[in-house]
Amino acid sequence: MRCAKGTERPEKLVPDSDDGTARIRCMNSNDASSDYPLQLLRHPATPAPVVSTIEARALFRSDGFLELAFRLRGDMARLLIPTLPTEDRKLLWEHTCFEAFVASVSDTAYREFNFSPSGQWASYAFSDYRLADETAAMIDSPQITSRLFAGRMELEAVIFPDALLAGSRKLLLGLSAVVEAADTVDGSHSYWALRHPSPRPDFHHRNSFAFELVKPR
Secondary structure (H helix, E strand, C coil): CECCCCCCCCCEEEECCCCCCEEEECCCCCCHHHHCCEEEEECCCCCCCCEEEEEEEEEECCCCCEEEEEEEEECHHHECCCCCCCCCHHHHHHCCEEEEEEEECCCCCEEEEEECCCCCEEEEEEEECCEECCCCCCCCCCEEEEEEECCEEEEEEEECHHHCCCCCCEEEEEEEEEEEECCCCCCCEEEEECCCCCCCCCCCCHHHCCEEEECCC
């Protein structure tokens, strides 16, 4: 799934069926939602009555930096949004956070990035499915900005080129989110992604890396 050449706006991923698959639909440049052209889908096993939609955007700048943006709409008063750092940033995914998985189209290696509304972040390198790559170099801190409004939250993250996989211009992205609700009647956590290929939420699944981007030369 990728943006068509020559279109004024990126294309939009929209649900194709209840099983979590997605298809591409071209966006009209006058569509207000085209600032966030990618739609994240809730995993059907995790209800989220207080979340309306989660949309995202991913693009490369001319200098090679990767810009990501997420917009969550819902009943913000009934969601738990981290505002202070946690003691262990390896556990950001236990609370509301946004995630990006970046893989090469021709290799099994990929990177995982977690972005908390508190400004904390975490990054992990894998050589294959959930197989940690202990040889990966340290990376520069991404630039994270989050904003909370009545009825919505927005988060933007800018990833340095050195943090991305070297040697591959074509990348596959998996964009996802974990949302924690204060109301636990329907379960406290819901899981959102571009695609859900598994019966249980699994953001590491290769088939969930549903968006293709090409690095600038």
